[in-house]
Amino acid sequence: MGQGEVSDAFLQQVFKKVDADGSGSITSNELQSALSNGTWSPFNPETVRMMIGMFDKDGSSTIDFNEFKSLWQFITQWEKVFRGFDEDKSGSIDKDEFRKALASFGMFDQDGSSTIDYQEFRALWRYVTEWEKCFRKYDLDGSGTIDKHELKTALSSFGYRLSDRFYDLLIRKFDRTGRGTVAFDDFIQACVSIQTLTNAFRQYDRLQNGQITINYEEFLSLVFSLKMQLNPN
Numbered sequence: 684m685g686q687g688e689v690s691d692a693f694l695q696q697v698f699k700k701v702d703a704d705g706s707g708s709i710t711s712n713e714l715q716s717a718l719s720n721g722t723w724s725p726f727n728p729e730t731v732r733m734m735i736g737m738f739d740k741d742g743s744s745t746i747d748f749n750e751f752k753s754l755w756q757f758i759t760q761w762e763k764v765f766r767g768f769d770e771d772k773s774g775s776i777d778k779d780e781f782r783k784a785l786a787s788f789g790m791f792d793q794d795g796s797s798t799i800d801y802q803e804f805r806a807l808w809r810y811v812t813e814w815e816k817c818f819r820k821y822d823l824d825g826s827g828t829i830d831k832h833e834l835k836t837a838l839s840s841f842g843y844r845l846s847d848r849f850y851d852l853l854i855r856k857f858d859r860t861g862r863g864t865v866a867f868d869d870f871i872q873a874c875v876s877i878q879t880l881t882n883a884f885r886q887y888d889r890l891q892n893g894q895i896t897i898n899y900e901e902f903l904s905l906v907f908s909l910k911m912q913l914n915p916n
Contacts (some may be wrong), residue, residue, distance in 0.1 A: 701714060703716070711745075720740075752827070829864060834853060838875070883905050
């Protein structure tokens with residue numbers, strides 16, 4: 684197993700503890716009772732219901748063990764994000780930390796203020812929600828990650844015609860766990876990176892034939908003008 688990955692046996696133990704009535708599935712009330720938000724207060728019930736809805740594939744309003752595994756990975760990823768922005772390790776995000784978190788999504792900072800206002804935040808929220816729907820659509824096996832085949836299916840549906848060799852490169856570039864798959868946030872980064880590079884390429888592809896000729900300075904100008912970060916690590 685990769686670093687930070689947990690076994691099915693461990694998750695089975697956690698699942699049984701959360702499944703208080705032993706029904707074989709977890710309700711929103713059971714999940715809320717098991718979750719901690721770091722302030723010793725109940726987890727937001729709306730957040731709990733949202734998480735149940737995201738991973739409840741059979742429409743039962745509960746989650747079984749396989750759905751719980753995907754939920755566990757989702758929560759773990761967001762916990763890492765939270766800890767990254769909780770600079771003072773207080774267990775909560777204050778105003779300044781929240782502002783920095785939102786500012787990190789610089790593509791939505793339309794006025795260049797290094798922050799995002801309410802309108803920009805609405806655009807960000809819609810953007811992340813649409814990507815979450817997209818990710819779930821192409822996560823064909825419901826594993827909570829995207830493998831090479833699923834990534835190829837996704838990008839092909841977007842109109843990209845790329846070689847298997849390039850997909851191997853993409854997986855190596857955005858796979859942080861060494862398992863040959865990419866997580867939700869890395870999937871977004873990979874797709875946005877390709878779209879950004881494609882848009883930059885098209886500025887020089889005047890004949891729209893998929894080929895460009897640029898000199899060295901034009902190449903440097905293209906690279907340094909891109910508002911993106913290709914290294915997910």
